[in-house]
Amino acid sequence: MTADAGFSHRLLGWYDRSARVLPWRVPPGSDAVPDPYAVWMAEVMLQQTTVAAVAGYFERFMTRWPTVGDLAAAEDADVMAAWAGLGYYTRARNLLACARAVVADHGGAFPDSEAGLRALPGVGDYTAASVAAIAFGRAAVVVDANIERVVARHRLILTPLPAAKRAVKAALAPLVPAARPGDFAQAMMDLGATICIPRSPACGICPLLADCRARGRDDIDRIPAKAPKKAKPQRHGLAHWIERDGKLWLVRRPDKGMLGGMRALPGGEWTAEAPRESGIVSVDHSFTHFDLRLTLVRRKVSDAAAEGEWWPISDLDAAGLPTLYRKLTDKMLERVA
DNA sequence: AACCCGTGGGT
DNA sequence: TACCCAAGGGT
Numbered sequence: 001m002t003a004d005a006g007f008s009h010r011l012l013g014w015y016d017r018s019a020r021v022l023p024w025r026v027p028p029g030s031d032a033v034p035d036p037y038a039v040w041m042a043e044v045m046l047q048q049t050t051v052a053a054v055a056g057y058f059e060r061f062m063t064r065w066p067t068v069g070d071l072a073a074a075e076d077a078d079v080m081a082a083w084a085g086l087g088y089y090t091r092a093r094n095l096l097a098c099a100r101a102v103v104a105d106h107g108g109a110f111p112d113s114e115a116g117l118r119a120l121p122g123v124g125d126y127t128a129a130s131v132a133a134i135a136f137g138r139a140a141v142v143v144d145a146n147i148e149r150v151v152a153r154h155r156l157i158l159t160p161l162p163a164a165k166r167a168v169k170a171a172l173a174p175l176v177p178a179a180r181p182g183d184f185a186q187a188m189m190d191l192g193a194t195i196c197i198p199r200s201p202a203c204g205i206c207p208l209l210a211d212c213r214a215r216g217r218d219d220i221d222r223i224p225a226k227a228p229k230k231a232k233p234q235r236h237g238l239a240h241w242i243e244r245d246g247k248l249w250l251v252r253r254p255d256k257g258m259l260g261g262m263r264a265l266p267g268g269e270w271t272a273e274a275p276r277e278s279g280i281v282s283v284d285h286s287f288t289h290f291d292l293r294l295t296l297v298r299r300k301v302s303d304a305a306a307e308g309e310w311w312p313i314s315d316l317d318a319a320g321l322p323t324l325y326r327k328l329t330d331k332m333l334e335r336v337a
Numbered sequence: 338a339a340c341c342c343g344t345g346g347g348t
Numbered sequence: 349t350a351c352c353c354a355a356g357g358g359t
Contacts, residue, residue: 046355053345053354087343090358124357144355162338189355198353199348229352258342288342323344 007208008177008184014207015187020194022051023058028183036110036135037068040117043127043134044095048088051193057086069108071099077252080261081320089322093261094122112136134182141173142185146192152224153196156213160225168224233290237270238277239328240299247310248329249301250319258287259322265296265329266305281335283327296328 016028024042026032041061045054060082065071071079076096083092098121102110110131111117118128129140143151143165151157151168159167177184195202199221203209214220242249251266253259258270270292279295286292311319316329 043355048342048354048356049344050346050354085344087345088356090342091356094357122357126356130355142355145353146355186355193355260342286344288344289340 004175005177007175007211008180010207010210011187011191012177012180012183015183015190018190018194019186020051020190023055025186034135034182036112036131038062039135040098040110040123040127040131041095043130044091044098044122045086047091047127049086053086057083067108068099068102068110071096072103076261077263077320081263081318084262084320085323085326087323089260089262091122093255097121098123110135112138114138114140130185133185137182139176139178139181140185141169141176142188143169143172144189144192146189146196147172147185148224149198150188150192150196150208153201153214153220154208154212156223158223158225160227162227164224230289232286233272235270235272235290235292236274237267237292237294238275238279239265239267239294239296239325240303241265241280241296241332242299242301242304243313244301244310246313248313248316249304249308250311250321251305251308259324262322263311263319264321264325266299266308267294270294281328281331283324283331285324285327292324294324294328296332 019025019028021027024038026034042054042058045057064082065074074096079096080089080092083089101120102108111120112132114128114132117123117131118125123131126142126144129142130144132138132140133142148161148165148168151172152164155171157164157167157171191206191208195206201220203212203215206212209215214223217223240249249266250263253262253264255261274293275295277295277297279297282293282295284291284293313333321329
């Protein structure tokens with residue numbers, strides 16, 4: 001057996017014993033055929049998002065829209081509301097755009113090649129490779145943050161990310177087996193998520209320890225190296241509580257920018273300066289690249305903008321507000337109660 | 338390449 | 349607490 005074959009043999013052997021049970025996964029050894037729609041749905045939801053956060057959303061989406069045709073026919077607002085709370089809302093718009101492209105341009109069947117998948121909205125290098133491997137058995141080279149870490153350590157690639165990604169992909173390519181490329185990719189990700197974790201990896205139980213070039217190093221927590229993070233600026237904003245007959249005035253945010261396309265409370269721009277006006281309640285919310293203090297102020301019905309909708313306060317859950325606004329309205333209603 | 342884009346859990 | 353991090357993509 002070659003060294004490369006030994007790698008995948010040990011990895012897949014471990015996976016056969018230790019694979020995580022996940023709602024979107026076909027267990028190793030099963031005769032079940034993966035549903036490309038389900039694989040794609042899971043991969044998009046999992047972009048920069050934890051397994052625990054995705055599970056419930058995946059189940060709800062698959063129940064409500066069981067096929068790509070069902071999703072393609074859905075109302076935009078329904079899909080955005082169903083995505084609320086999961087974050088990175090561009091994904092939800094691209095999810096719909098992709099479903100509609102599959103129906104309109106591919107007869108309702110996902111392309112079965114990496115290149116064909118890569119051309120779809122919201123499908124980048126990672127997602128194209130993972131769907132090609134997991135759903136269609138293609139020997140694609142799948143590289144996510146887990147696999148970057150596993151390979152960077154195993155091959156002792158010390159170049160900082162993101163520049164190291166090219167070297168990681170080159171090192172991984174000859175290791176991908178023709179026989180079970182989908183299980184290979186999932187096994188690498190499981191290994192990175194459960195054993196070869198960012199801090200204090202469990203090297204003692206790693207199936208790849210024997211020839212790991214980072215074995216025994218005291219700096220393994222810092223492999224792969226990453227560029228230092230920038231400080232987050234603080235911003236402030238106002239949100240308007242406009243109430244009439246038990247209903248709240250909601251608007252839809254522009255498609256581009258923060259919380260794009262989502263329902264929201266109306267309000268002004270978010271700026272570096274704190275507002276002079278004192279509000280009813282405030283929430284602090286941390287985004288990826290800035291922190292926000294959002295303050296709720298009451299406004300008159302005559303201040304409602306031209307575009308918007310009156311939403312029953314008793315059914316605010318169904319509005320699909322992003323977490324920022326959900327926190328604010330929860331706090332407001334808690335105060336009233 | 339560098340920056341924008343959410344959220345919640347772990348430490 | 350404050351920081352790190354996650355099955356990344358678009359621009």
